[in-house]
Amino acid sequence: MTRRAAKASPAPHTTVVVLRLYVAGDAPNSLQAIANLEAICAEHLKGGHRLEVVDILEDPRRAMAEGVLVTPSLNKLLPLPATQVVGNLSDKKRVLLALGITPHVA
Amino acid sequence: METDIGTSKAAPHPLPKLPTGIEGFDHLSHGGFPRHRTSLVIGGPGAGKTVFALQCLVNAARQHGAPGIFVAFEESSSQIIANGNTFDWSLSSLTPEKLFIMDAHLSPTLITAGDFDLVGMLAMLAAKQQEIGAQWIVFDGIDVLLALLQDPAAEVRELYRLRDWLAASALTAILTAKTGSAPNFGFLQFMVDCVVRLERHQEDRISVQTLQIEKYRGSGYAAAEFPLSFGPSGIEVDATKAPDIGHKASMQRISAGFERLDAMLGGGVFRGSSTLITGVPGTSKTTLAGKFIEAACQRGERSLFVSFDEGAEQIMRNLSSVGIALKAHVKSGLLRMHSARTEGISAEDHLLQISALIREHRPQCMVIDPLTAIAKSGALGAARTVANRLIYRIKDEDISLMVTALSEAEGLGGEATDLQVSTIADTWIHLSYLVRGGERNRALTIVKSRGTAHSNQVRELILSDAGPSLSDVYTAGGEVLMGTLRWEKEAEESAKQTRHRAEFEHKRRELRLAEANTSAQIKALQLDLERQRAALTLSSGEDSLHTTSSNLRESELRKRRGADPARASTKKHANGAAK
Numbered sequence: 001m002t003r004r005a006a007k008a009s010p011a012p013h014t015t016v017v018v019l020r021l022y023v024a025g026d027a028p029n030s031l032q033a034i035a036n037l038e039a040i041c042a043e044h045l046k047g048g049h050r051l052e053v054v055d056i057l058e059d060p061r062r063a064m065a066e067g068v069l070v071t072p073s074l075n076k077l078l079p080l081p082a083t084q085v086v087g088n089l090s091d092k093k094r095v096l097l098a099l100g101i102t103p104h105v106a
Numbered sequence: 107m108e109t110d111i112g113t114s115k116a117a118p119h120p121l122p123k124l125p126t127g128i129e130g131f132d133h134l135s136h137g138g139f140p141r142h143r144t145s146l147v148i149g150g151p152g153a154g155k156t157v158f159a160l161q162c163l164v165n166a167a168r169q170h171g172a173p174g175i176f177v178a179f180e181e182s183s184s185q186i187i188a189n190g191n192t193f194d195w196s197l198s199s200l201t202p203e204k205l206f207i208m209d210a211h212l213s214p215t216l217i218t219a220g221d222f223d224l225v226g227m228l229a230m231l232a233a234k235q236q237e238i239g240a241q242w243i244v245f246d247g248i249d250v251l252l253a254l255l256q257d258p259a260a261e262v263r264e265l266y267r268l269r270d271w272l273a274a275s276a277l278t279a280i281l282t283a284k285t286g287s288a289p290n291f292g293f294l295q296f297m298v299d300c301v302v303r304l305e306r307h308q309e310d311r312i313s314v315q316t317l318q319i320e321k322y323r324g325s326g327y328a329a330a331e332f333p334l335s336f337g338p339s340g341i342e343v344d345a346t347k348a349p350d351i352g353h354k355a356s357m358q359r360i361s362a363g364f365e366r367l368d369a370m371l372g373g374g375v376f377r378g379s380s381t382l383i384t385g386v387p388g389t390s391k392t393t394l395a396g397k398f399i400e401a402a403c404q405r406g407e408r409s410l411f412v413s414f415d416e417g418a419e420q421i422m423r424n425l426s427s428v429g430i431a432l433k434a435h436v437k438s439g440l441l442r443m444h445s446a447r448t449e450g451i452s453a454e455d456h457l458l459q460i461s462a463l464i465r466e467h468r469p470q471c472m473v474i475d476p477l478t479a480i481a482k483s484g485a486l487g488a489a490r491t492v493a494n495r496l497i498y499r500i501k502d503e504d505i506s507l508m509v510t511a512l513s514e515a516e517g518l519g520g521e522a523t524d525l526q527v528s529t530i531a532d533t534w535i536h537l538s539y540l541v542r543g544g545e546r547n548r549a550l551t552i553v554k555s556r557g558t559a560h561s562n563q564v565r566e567l568i569l570s571d572a573g574p575s576l577s578d579v580y581t582a583g584g585e586v587l588m589g590t591l592r593w594e595k596e597a598e599e600s601a602k603q604t605r606h607r608a609e610f611e612h613k614r615r616e617l618r619l620a621e622a623n624t625s626a627q628i629k630a631l632q633l634d635l636e637r638q639r640a641a642l643t644l645s646s647g648e649d650s651l652h653t654t655s656s657n658l659r660e661s662e663l664r665k666r667r668g669a670d671p672a673r674a675s676t677k678k679h680a681n682g683a684a685k
Binding site for chain 2 (some may be wrong): 010013022023024025027029030049056057060061062063064067068069070071072073083084086087088089090091092094095097098
């Protein structure tokens with residue numbers, strides 16, 4: 001466990017992970033997604049990331065233009081390839097998979 | 107239209123509806139989809155759900171200037187546009203302000219990590235609605251979206267969310283979903299006010315498409331299945347009018363083609379009536395139909411000639427050989443000739459095609475030759491209903507119709523009865539062959555003619571370059587004679603008459619002769635008589651002389667013998683006998 005964490009920690013420093021999370025105001029799923037993502041980032045990215053949270057209720061046109069369909073929706077813009085995860089991010093394993101992060105616990 | 111929204115909600119007025127612009131559907135649904143409410147279009151793959159929904163939006167935008175939003179879950183917007191461009195909608199020319207297609211095609215590689223909802227999407231759509239002033243919205247393939255939720259409870263939750271959002275949005279909405287695909291299908295049907303089912307099934311290797319309204323809250327509707335097809339303008343539903351029998355019964359008669367036939371029919375056929383001509387191949391059904399159309403054109407009436415599996419040019423050439431000239435009428439625009447192939451086209455498609463022709467040309471008289479062609483492809487059951495509906499449709503339009511039908515065998519059987527057209531047709535003319543004496547001759551019979559004291563007699567139909575005509579037939583010994591046999595019979599009859607006349611003359615002469623003879627005999631006899639009278643006079647003179655002398659002699663004797671006078675006569679008698 002510790003060995004893996006040590007191995008993973010340099011990654012965020014070399015490659016910055018750019019994330020954008022689309023939420024819909026204070027809808028339960030959206031609030032949950034923010035909390036879940038913050039926890040994941042704190043645990044696995046150690047600050048080596050940039051996260052932007054877009055509230056669709058405030059800027060629906062932008063979300064439309066950026067191809068968002070359902071909320072909450074997380075886009076990993078960098079590193080490439082770009083991936084998209086929808087849902088409240090409660091399924092941590094799948095979130096990590098989508099973000100290209102090797103989980104600490106298999 | 108916009109001002110009466112408030113009042114229609116308050117008063118118990120009929121449900122306000124928005125026409126879809128799909129003529130047949132608007133009739134069936136008595137005006138279209140319920141305004142500001144949600145309708146569901148369900149059906150299997152390829153049943154036309156997407157086209158149906160998209161067509162509603164295109165029509166709303168084009169015909170009523172009402173903008174719409176199309177949310178595509180199943181296909182990408184470019185696919186939708188490409189499909190839409192196969193119709194004459196000029197979809198690409200509709201600006202996103204009139205028709206906004208939202209690409210909601212969810213990528214198959216999309217990762218779901220936990221529960222999600224439609225809050226964001228609905229917020230985006232609300233913004234779009236405000237932006238373009240949308241009045242319609244379509245969620246195409248709502249089942250695809252719901253399937254992603256992977257949780258029946260979540261599905262119901264989102265459906266409720268959607269319903270509430272739609273209710274508050276003042277949008278007229280159409281949801282489409284594949285039949286039975288969503289686990290909450292029952293709920294989906296419950297939450298909407300109107301359910302339309304599109305179906306595609308195979309009948310005798312021909313795919314038949316139908317539309318049926320399954321539910322319409324607060325409104326009457328035609329509940330039956332109606333055929334649907336894809337024309338150049340998109341979906342066409344075959345139900346342009348309420349399917350009831352409301353034909354006006356005209357008392358006006360028009361020519362069935364030519365005088366003798368009209369005479370047999372008691373003055374022609376009624377305007378707006380239907381005439382069925384049956385017969386085996388080659389009995390000149392087309393000729394009669396052609397004559398009917400020519401007569402119509404000569405009266406200056408717009409006419410339509412629909413032929414199957416025989417080109418218009420060919421028909422006109424063939425008809426001109428029997429003195430029926432249609433070309434000039436085609437040129438003047440009075441007559442429209444339409445020939446269609448039957449292979450691989452379902453009966454419903456024929457119906458829609460013919461309906462479109464009627465709409466375009468507005469004929470007063472029309473011919474379908476042969477009607478039985480529609481039964482060639484596809485199922486008989488379908489063809490039967492189509493044939494019936496076609497005839498009723500044409501009657502509704504008050505068009506005088508003549509259809510021909512092929513019968514496979516001699517007699518009144520065959521396809522015409524298969525299609526059961528004979529029961530709907532007002533007049534039924536049957537053509538047959540009579541083979542006798544090495545000849546085939548055409549016989550015409552009027553099997554029925556409603557409201558008409560028609561002739562019951564069989565007539566011989568004769569074709570010449572002056573057109574068809576009818577001739578009386580001979581019935582001899584219970585058999586009908588035609589053609590050469592009729593001619594022979596006619597010749598025989600006239601010979602017989604000549605012979606009769608000659609015989610009569612002869613007899614008269616004989617009688618005269620006999621009369622002359624008799625009078626000659628009378629004369630001779632009279633001469634004889636006179637001669638005999640003369641002789642008699644002479645002989646009676648001699649006798650008196652003789653009597654006197656013998657009397658004298660007798661009295662002499664008496665005197666001498668002294669006999670008594672009383673016995674004298676007896677004695678004299680006895681003496682006479684002894685002599």
